[in-house]
Amino acid sequence: MTQINNINGTAGSMNIDGIDLKNMSPFTAAALVQLEIAKTNKDTATQYINEMKAQNDRARQYMEEADKLRQLRSDPAYEKYNLPGSLDEMKSTLKDVSSVKNTYVTMEAQIAAGTLKPDKNGLYQLPAEADAKLRGFVDKAGHDNFENITRTADNSFDNYHFKSELDGGLKELEKYEAFLKEIIDIVENGDIPLEQFGNPIKLDNLNAIISSLEHQAENCNSDNQTQMVKLQDKMGQYNSYISGSSDMIKTGAQLQQSILKS
Structure with missing residues (x-):
């Protein structure tokens, strides 16, 4: 920056970055x-x-x-889909969805490897922790979005699934996971308040x-x-x-x- 000091007759001086x-x-x-x-x-x-x-x-x-x-x-x-009520709740739901999806992926891998066997009725049991998380977000998002998971006559579900239901359920979980990620990304990076989407959207x-x-x-x-x-x-x-x-x-x-x- 230019500095000009005491410009006054013979007393005037001018310096630039300390250079007189x-x-x-x-x-x-x-x-x-x-x-x-x-x-x-x-x-x-x-x-x-x-x-x-x-x-x-x-x-x-x-x-x-x-x-x-x-x-x-x-x-x-x-x-x-019925959206979670807030962005924080949506992130928490996404965490649960991803966790349950990973459980499904693990079960599918174990079935393919022959290390996970069905019971006498041909059903595979979902672990209790994954089942609890699954019930939590499926109830909120809406059972109609998870037909392979809520496949009972009264549209409820338990933690026992046929292989075909595991296959279909995994696809439904992947779709819901991608949906949540997309909405979170848009809300955070697009400066769009969550409430502007409506619920359902x-x-x-x-x-x-x-x-x-x-x-x-x-x-x-x-x-x-x-x-x-x-x-x-x-x-x-x-x-x-x-x-x-x-x-x-x-x-x-x-x-x-x-x-x-x-």
Whole structure:
């Protein structure tokens, strides 16, 4: 930064980053001043570039979240799930879903390896801890979303399953896990409050959220256009002061050569 102190007659002094310009030739001093001003413009231009990069990242993020919602919107199943009441509850539910899914994966692997055998009725028993978690989130999300898990006549379920039900149940758990991850990601990274989705999620809500994300992306692009104008101005000033500094050095050198020759 340029520092100017006590500019007052013979007492005046000028320094740049601790370099005293008072005893320098006017051309050298002027060249250094113009270099300092050029540096200030370059620093500001760099700041604009960083801000534009950040805006581009935000715009891309908003569009990615909008694309995820369009994909979600294409699957009618999204309207069937009853969402957990809060983001924290949703994260806790996701943890349980992932845990139960892993139990299913382990059981499937054990069945394939022949280390897990069915009972005399051809049923496999789900561990008690996994069964408790399963009941918790299935009851909240809605039994209709888990037909292979709640396969009894009264739409309730127990912890015994045929192999085909384990296969189908695993797919249902994977689908619900992906659904929760998607909603959590959109809420956290797209700055969309969970309550805007509705419960269950409504089509109109999804359309409104997609439009909001698109609008935010457009705002980022619009801001970047403004920043680009400022950037071009600063770079123009930078080039001008660099050129001016070079001219000052050349003029000083020419003057010195002329004095030496005379």
